[in-house]
Amino acid sequence: TNTTLSLQEESALSLLTVKVVQAAHIPWADLMSNADCYVCLWLPSCTNKTVQTRTISNTSDPVWNETFQFTLCNNVKNVLHLMLHDEDVITKNDLLYTLTFDVGKIPIGETKLETFRLNPSGPETLQVQFTVQEFKGYCEKILTNGVIVAREMTCLDICVDKQRIPENLKGKRLTLVVEDSCEKKSKLELSPCTGVADHMQTCRFHYVTRWDPKLTADLEGTDQQNIQIIPVRSLHMGQEQKILISPVPARPLEMKLKTKDCTEKLNVRMGFSLCDDEKLYLSKRKKIVANTLKKLLNLDRDLEAHEVPVIAVTTTGGGVRAMTSLYGTLSGLKKLNLLDCVTYITGASGSTWSMSKLYEDPNWSQKDLSPHIQDACRSVTKSKMSAFTFERLGFYREELSTRAKMGYKTSFTDLWGLIIESMFYDGVNDAKLSDQKKALAHGQNPLPLCLAMNVKANECSTLDYKEWCEFSPYEVGLLKYGAFIRSEDFGSEFFMGRRTKPLPESRICYMQGLWSNIFSINLMDAWYAAVSSENFWHCFTRDAVHELDDDEEALRKRRLSSSDLSTRLVEPPSNFNRKMREILTNRPLDGSHHNFTKGLQMHKEYSTHEGFCTFDDTKLDNSPNNLTPFTEELCLVDSAYYINASFPPLLREDRKVDVLLSFDYGLSDKFKSVERTKKYCSDQNLCFPNVEVSEEEKANPKECYAFQNCGNPKCPTIVHFPLVNDTFKRFKHPGVERLTDQEKEEGIVQLDGRSPYRLLNPTYSKEDFDKLINLTEYNVENNEKMILEALRQAITCKQTCKPRDYGTEMH
Known part of the structure; x- marks a missing residue:
């Protein structure tokens, strides 16, 4: 069980009174008249609803003097949006100006009259009065990690007994709306009862306890004036109450309502440290790594816990090229007895395909990798046309329809995952991400981490808004918010940190489609690329x-x-x-998923929390109402849209990685992944060594480069392997020259021009597959000395520097 690292706080409550006073010098909206102005107010930390003033017609100086009230949770960031509109009877109303105002600036017990400039160079203004009063004796218990906040939540259960539905109402529809709730709307079909087990129809709404929701019940065929509006606060907590609805008074429909506190523990782990499962894994893996390093480096004594370096393998994407190359890389590490020194393997895009297959075997790194490589060869070299037959397309359609009925968000990304499964598996693969925990139970394999990015579906380019999303066999998490859920729960519905609709865990193919979602592109991303x-x-x-x-x-x-x-x-x-x-x-082929941070609110000091990682070019970080917890869905895409690499999970401070074995499987710009990561780390004040490569080396890169940590114990050493064919052209094994014509032909690996390894080619010949495997394996083996030297230096650094708090010991 993973402990929730959030802290409970007592938050005072306040009453915010907003008086929209007047506007001045509003320009004409059209040629015929002055503007017809009204103001909308949106404060999503207090309500889902947008409220508005009346419309003042045909004047450039409208006066409203209208008052609105909101109940504030003081420990939450409350940012009010004020939107001035011009009403138009014929066309759509025009939005003239939007103001965002941090209500926390108003001291409790004070009234402040603000005159906002609506034009930096003009006379237009909007005058608003704010009053904040304390709710004495009232407070709210919240859970927070300093960035996000989970508030108290209540459930409203509604039940209709089919056996008591009047004959005149059978077949009609009951529409229930609670706008200030997670679900907002539910529809009950008043169908006849088919059995004792089928006689109850129910639905549930979840809402913030301190809000003031209203239930609207609209029965099909009922006159508009007979629609029921029920203040939910009028219901007695925990007590069932009957409500009668009917177009005919003599034959009403009986509806039962009951509210109750949602006292369940959070299903979202809020915290920036590692989960308990990973800490336990590290304590087991550290012992294996220590024993392996002692033998490999001929050390004269056992390493103490704080002396054991954390070594990670990080890879890039590249479709089938990355998938194939990773097999060769791991084979080379295996032959050098280095795999048991590695604590983490991270993947992005195509490299995650091979990782997913390997981790179906709980002991893969302890075995000869030849059977895995032969299996990969068979799937890579076979024709992929069978994935696109009419029969297979029918299977995809049925599968996605079933998922949608279960309640999953479905998109083109799911279809892409099914296509990947058809191309590289013999049939339906029932493996799941959480199944990989078996491969970690004894610390016997490196811990796999896969990476995606959360972006805005239709509002921003990827460079303007992006957030890292990390996947491990234990957890899925948005690193920026310190929000994590069990990997089994990804795809389920959440609200305010609780799982509101559990769904079965998806098969691994849907994760593979997500991690390599190169199709969720918009024109801005294409232009940048x-x-x-x-x-x-x-x-x-x-x-x-x-x-x-x-x-x-x-x-x-x-x-x-x-x-x-x-x-x-x-x-x-x-x-x-x-x-x-x-x-x-617009992303026509996006990848939407249920948002497990939905409903959570931003802490009043979120922007200054050290765990809140932001990108310099992500302007929306200063607009909390537009951040991910306030959105309905996640839009997860391939991390290659920003950096074609999988470094970020390894840069989390608690992972304390000392040596990064970086494998770049790109065909061009061999240092782009490390150079972009260096820039990202500089922007985030993260430790990363300088990446200095001459233009000559960029034009003619070597097989391996070491970028040193320059004596800073918190800075990892990077051993970087570009995908190049350098000495492999002359040597079939390290130190063994190619002599025959056939051996020399095997050393020709075409990595440029009309390369067989181009991104969109899913099928290789056996000859091309073998060449790429042998090349990537050789490049590792041929640079054994550089790798071992990096490991020795890491141990020396840890022995001479003050031990860092690792939080786990070897048992």
């Missing part, structure tokens, strides 16, 4: 945002409390820009 620049298109895809807190007093307060967010003015895009954004950022 082609020319490495998005600058021209940013005017269409990024909002025009202006910081309004530029006076001395506001700046002084922000310096005293850096968690306060500045007030921002967001200019809505023109119709042309809006259409361009839709074209450039």
